[in-house]
Amino acid sequence: MGVAVEEVLKLPVLEKAKVQTDLYDRQVDWISVIETPVENFVRNNEFVLSTGVGCGDDVLALEGYVEDVIRSEASVLAFATGRHLYKIPDRVLKLAEKHELVVMEIPWEIRFGDILQDVLRLISEEKRQEQQRTEEIRQELINCVLNGKGLQEITSIVYQNTGIPTAISDHNKQIRANQYFDRYYIDVLNGHELPQEGTLVETDIDSDHPLRHYIETYEIGNQKCYQLTILSNYKKQGYILFKPKNEKDLTWVNLHILDHALTACALYFVKENAIEMTEIRLKDNFLLDLAKQEREMDRALLSKAQLLGYDLEKPYICLVGHIRFVQPEEERTSSTMPQVKSSSINSRNYYIQKEVTHAGDTLHRRTMTTFDEGEVIVYLETDRPDYEETANQFLDLIERRLHELLKGITISWGISCHKGGYQAFNKSYEEAATALKIGQQHEEGERTFFSDTRMNRLLMxxxxxxxxxxxxxxxxxxxxxxxxxxxxxxxxxxxxxxxxxxxxxxxxxxxxxxxxxxxxxxxxxxxxxxxxxxxxxxxxxxxxxxxxxxxxxxxx
Structure with missing residues (x-):
């Protein structure tokens, strides 16, 4: 955040100033009066005022003073000439030009206080305008989310205002929006591209912006790209990926815009999660009613199911599973292993739901899933003659992947295929629940088909x-x-x-x-x-x- 040197020179107080070097593309963030020694009193992009006192007759001392200012990465060095220094030596000007330091002469009669006042006022006005601009961008980003727009619009706003290629991913590193961010770097960060890998290195962005401390830097070959973690309710929701052409693009203003984008993304994911949770609750309640209540398959029920993405006119079998966790023996006996459950109920149900959906997609079958008091209820689309084979294929797919994700999980299944008609979903659930109850007499993890339980039902x-x-x-x-x-x-x-x-x-x-x-x-x-x-x-x-x-x- 600063003012271009050209803008500073337009100030009336500097009208008589003479620039002795080229006007390099530099900006001024601050202004100060510094005499020798410089030490660490000069900051990056600073406008330095000096009388040259103590150096006027000593060219080597003056050259050393200028070298110190150059090392401090100041933008401008202005000498008040006419008392201690009458002319800046050529060797000093060549040194300044070599390091792109703007050097100028100011008449002795111009007071430093006037220069300080006018330059600081210009910098303050520039800061005010930049803050106003970033506030407008912040409001635009928030309104983007509130008005129902998505992550792609957020990346578009960021790119339009910063020129930095940007992408947004979810917490699984699946890209949800992209604005000119190179797909190659995304694949590298996700481990899909070899032989190069993204290496996490210490962030060395030269900025005092507070966002700097939250930026992760990755080296990919001789290139760098950056990542910000999107958090809401202390949970990782996703990432903002950005790759400027060079680090100079990561200005205070651009970092501020990225910070506002981070807030907008967190708000978007909170909103998305709330919508998703509402939809999940509606689906759960609908399926539980369908399974546990005697419902007539009328037009109203079919219409409600369609709104939730279900087609009740397809043939389904019902699978009821009892979920149980068994901690592995080495974890129970090891003193170093924490005695905790492998997964919370919410995350456990999430993984089960995910694997049910994956198995259904693999077999090209529709699925409907809900949970109730330690049980998972699944309706699986199938052709009735071969429903046992379909059910076994389906459960094989689920359990093989699920056992890798959740160590120690065991699910006993009861399976039923009702002939359809009035109350088909309720009847098939009751039959599957009965089959599960009968199967639980034996080992955990058994699959029991209702059609195989005639003797047990007679005994019951x-x-x-x-x-x-x-x-x-x-x-x-x-x-x-x-x-x-x-x-x-x-x-x-x-x-x-x-x-x-x-x-x-x-x-x-x-x-x-x-x-x-x-x-x-x-x-x-x-x-x-x-x-x-x-x-x-x-x-x-x-x-x-x-x-x-x-x-x-x-x-x-």
């Missing part, structure tokens, strides 16, 4: 009969009590024994038990239940009782 219906419940309780009471008090697994042992058709060798291998230990457990089961595992009727009664008890346990 029987389990509600009081007399049957009494028989189950009488049969298993001592066995359940024994397992609970002694922390044994007699019921599980029986289920494995029954699975292998009473084969002792196969059961002992499956349970990793010595044969004699297994026989001891089986004798305990017979003793506690009063039933013989060699009697077919007793074996059937015990199996039926255990399965009914497990179903009721899951139902509870």
């Amino acid at each position: 219906a029987l389990s509600h009969e009081e007399e049957i419940g009494a028989i189950v309780s009488d049969t298993l009471e001592k066995l359940i009590d024994y397992d609970q008090k002694r922390q044994t697994e007699l019921i599980h042992t029986f289920m494995i024994y029954n699975k292998y058709n009473s084969n002792v060798s196969q059961t002992s291998r499956a349970l990793n038990l010595h044969r004699q230990s297994l026989l001891h457990r089986l004798r305990n089961i017979e003793h506690l239940t009063g039933l013989s595992l060699l009697n077919a009727d007793d074996l059937f009664l015990l199996e039926l009782s255990v399965r009914l008890w497990l179903l009721k346990k899951v139902d509870a």
Whole structure:
């Protein structure tokens, strides 16, 4: 932020000043009176006034003084001639020209105070105009967002007012807007271009603007580009990328405009997130109502679904998943690992939603997804005859990618394909939820199709009969009590024994038990239940009782 040297020379107080060098393209940010020694009293782009006192008769001393001013990167050096200095030596002028320092002579009778006053007034007026301009640009950027325009308009305003190529990306480095920013540098920063890589280096922009401390600098070959992080609510929303032709373009004014653009981008992402969250809530509520309420497929429902981007006239299967996190063993036992969940609920649901959408796109199938109390509910478009194969392909895609993103996640699935018609979505959800409940008797991460649960559903219906419940309780009471008090697994042992058709060798291998230990457990089961595992009727009664008890346990 400063005034061009030509503008300073137009001041009436400097009308009689004589410029002894070329008028280089320099600007004046400040003005001061400095005599020898200079040391660190002169700043960059400063207009220096001097009488040459102590140097007038000593050319070498004067040359040293000018060298000090040059090192300070001042713009102008003006000598008051007529008392201590009568003429600036040619060797001093050549030195100044070599380093593009503007040197002038001012008549002795012109007071430094008058020069200081007029130059400072000019600089102040220039600053006021620049501040007014940047304020107008700030208002334009904010109005751009408030009036529903997007990130592309923001980059356009920045480029029009700074001439600096600019791009805006989201937090995943996906470019959302671009104004003459070289795509090559974007690819390098995203790791898509080799062999060169963008190297993060210390920012050395010569500016006192506060934004300087937030700029990240990347070296790409012998080029540099810059990045600002867009934050809102302490969350990283995206980045502003900009690449000036040279660092001189990063003036105080241009940095101020970039700062205002940063604010506008943060406001845009807040607005976008609010709209997205509202849309998500509307979709969630709609799908939950569709799944859990008996709804007639009338024109009003189809129209509402269409507004939300859903087509309910397509055939869908329903998948209900129970989400569970298991912390890896090495994390549980390591003293250096923090004992925290792998992911918050919001971010967990975000990743699941993302993978559901990706899997649907891969299979060219529509999907509708919502979440409810630790469950994910998905409606997947499919052709009914091969719905089991489609469901398995779909879940394979989700789980393979999801396990890489969220360590320790396990999802058990219940899957149903209703025949359609009245209340099709509600019926398919209830069937999928029933299949999930039945599948949870077994290992976590199981997939259970409603069509494969006929025996279990029959048992569930029987389990509600009081007399049957009494028989189950009488049969298993001592066995359940024994397992609970002694922390044994007699019921599980029986289920494995029954699975292998009473084969002792196969059961002992499956349970990793010595044969004699297994026989001891089986004798305990017979003793506690009063039933013989060699009697077919007793074996059937015990199996039926255990399965009914497990179903009721899951139902509870």
